[in-house]
Amino acid sequence: MKERAIEQARALLLEVPDRTLVLGFLNTMKLTPELLGTLQSPVVKSNQKIRIVNRVAEASGMSEKLRNFLAELVNNNMVADLDDIVSAYMDLWDIENHHVKAEAIFASQPSDEDLKEARAYLESAYPSANVQLCVDVDPSLMGGRVLRTRGVEYDQSYIGRLKQLERKLTEEAY
Numbered sequence: 001m002k003e004r005a006i007e008q009a010r011a012l013l014l015e016v017p018d019r020t021l022v023l024g025f026l027n028t029m030k031l032t033p034e035l036l037g038t039l040q041s042p043v044v045k046s047n048q049k050i051r052i053v054n055r056v057a058e059a060s061g062m063s064e065k066l067r068n069f070l071a072e073l074v075n076n077n078m079v080a081d082l083d084d085i086v087s088a089y090m091d092l093w094d095i096e097n098h099h100v101k102a103e104a105i106f107a108s109q110p111s112d113e114d115l116k117e118a119r120a121y122l123e124s125a126y127p128s129a130n131v132q133l134c135v136d137v138d139p140s141l142m143g144g145r146v147l148r149t150r151g152v153e154y155d156q157s158y159i160g161r162l163k164q165l166e167r168k169l170t171e172e173a174y
Contacts, residue, residue, distance in 0.1 A: 005081045008073070009088035015065045019093050025066045026086045028056070039070075039079040049074045091150075100129040102149035107141040107157065118145060121154070 016022055029036060035056060039049050050071055057067035073079050094101060104110070104118045115133065122131045126149075138146075141157035148154075155161075 002081060002084060004078070005084035006088045006092075008078065008081070008085045009092055012069055012085065012089050013092050013096070015069065016063070017093075019090070021063060021066065022086060022089055025062060025070075026082070028060050028062065029082060032056075036079060036082070039074055040077075046075065095150075098126075098129045100126045100131045100149055101134070102131060102147055103134045103136060105136045105138050105141065105146040105148075105157075107137070107139055107143045107145070109137055110135060110145070114145070118147060122147060122149065125154075 012022065035052070038044055038052060053067060053070050053074060056062065057064075057070070062070075070079075073082065073085075078085070093099075100122060102122050104115070106114060110118070115135070119131055119133055122133070123129065140159060142159045142162075144157035144160070146153060146155050146157050146160065
């Protein structure tokens with residue numbers, strides 16, 4: 001992700017801490033791909049783009065802060081980075097609000113006890129966080145689980161352990 005998208009996301013979070021407003025803003029933008037195309041077009045003059053932004057903001061009930069943010073993106077030719085900016089915003093919002101979105105992949109359909117253990121593991125790694133767990137099944141794991149969150153993978157699967165053992169044995173052989 002581009003550093004400037006992360007900087008814009010930080011600025012947006014300071015101005016608009018309400019996640020639902022930002023999601024609504026993104027949905028408004030995505031519902032009209034022609035609008036995004038127009039705002040990115042090098043043929044359309046900047047002042048015309050700003051008029052369009054103002055009309056869209058008025059018609060959709062967009063907050064003044066979001067309207068100003070979009071106008072800033074237009075002025076800095078960053079409309080194409082909108083998806084990255086909103087993605088970074090959501091990540092920053094999660095961190096600031098102690099939300100942890102995690103993916104739990106099991107070799108077979110997990111029991112309630114398996115889910116409790118996975119959640120407990122993540123809650124110990126991220127104390128005082130609200131853990132949201134998305135569950136998936138991958139039989140190639142052969143057993144155990146893999147937990148992924150915030151760019152970190154906790155591989156507690158059988159296949160992961162076998163690969164780790166293989167790496168260790170091949171390193172010792174040399």
